[in-house]
Structures are given as structure tokens and as C-alpha cells.
Amino acid sequence: MMIDYNVSDHWPADTPGWLKSLVSSLDRRHGESTVLPLTVIVDEVLEWLELASGVDAWKNSVNRASLRSDLEESVRALGPALRAHIATSLADFRAAFARLIDSPGAVLKQPPGSRPDAVWTNVATAGENLLAALETDEGARVSWDDLVATARDRALAGREYRPIADLLFDQLRRRGLNAEGDLPGASLRDGVR
Secondary structure, eight states, X not given: OOOOGGGOSOOOTXXXXXXXXXXXHHXXXXXXXXXXXXXXXXXXXXXXXXXXXXXXXXXXXXXXXHHXXXXXXXXXXXXXXXXXXXXXXXXXXXXXXXXXXXXOHHHHXXXXXXXXXXXXXXXXXXXXXXXXXXXXXXXXXXXXXXXXXXXXXXXXXXXXXXXXXXXXXXXXXXXXXXXXXXXXXXXXXXXXX
């Protein structure tokens, strides 16, 4: 089981291991994942749509491949409950993004502010819809469910919970919460019972 016991060393003997694992996942003092949360990747794509030049940014195949790789890595890190919750909006975003990055060079070199092709606005709309789905009460709840399920998974040996926890923290931050102190389980994170 994936437990970082640095969170607290005064657990009662009968405390289940999965609870210690869950508390470990909420303690951000022990590092973050190398996988960027899906919210961060979608934000990055939306910023690129708005600000990045066509010739220097979008037409460069290395940039497109990097964005695609980051997106796919973030999607692979999603828990099953969240993946099901955002299935439609995620599929729409991935399809719109794929159409954009596979567009001909004439489309990709269009500069911001003068992009007449619908492929640009389709990605923006799909990205905004995906972020809206991630920021709902239900989106945060199912991320929490995924985090708890991951903490309970005895087959996992590493820090597989970290990408799920990082996404949950970002979802909560976007909702105006300080996930480090406003969460009901904050006392659990600190090892206080």
C-alpha cells in the first residue's frame, strides 16, 4: 500500500492503512506529481489559442507534439469516476484539439486575432466546457472519490495518488478554496484526530 508515513507517527494501532495513505495524499509537503493536472493543461491550450503566434508556436510540430503528450499524460492519470463524469466534454475537447493540431500549415500559421477557421473556436469552446465540468461540485466530489479509491487500492506501491490529489487541489483552488487549509479533512492532513 502506498503510504508516506511522514505525515504523522502517532496513528492508533487500529487505524486502517488506506486512511494513512489518503492522509499522505493530502500532504503536499512531500512533493507534487510530474503529471500536470488536466485543468492546467486545458488552461495552457486556451492560453496558447489566445496568445501564441501561429508560425512560431502552432506550426512548430514539436510544440504540438508536446501539448498532445501533456494532454494524454494528464488524461491517463484521471481516476475512473472523474473520467466517467467528464466523458463527453473530455471527448469533445480531445477531438477538437486533435483536429486543430492535425490541421494544414495554412491554418496553423494564422496569428491570434485573425483566425477565421472554426477549428480554433471549437477548441476554445470545448476547453471552456471541459473546465466547467471539472469545476462543478460533482467534478470535485468524484475526484475525491477517486482519491479515496486509490488510497484503498492495496495493489499500488508508488505515489499513484499524487496526480489525482494535484488535480483535486486545483479543482478546489478554482472554486475559490484554499485546499491547504479550507478542507474539512485539514486536521487529518496534519495528523490531528
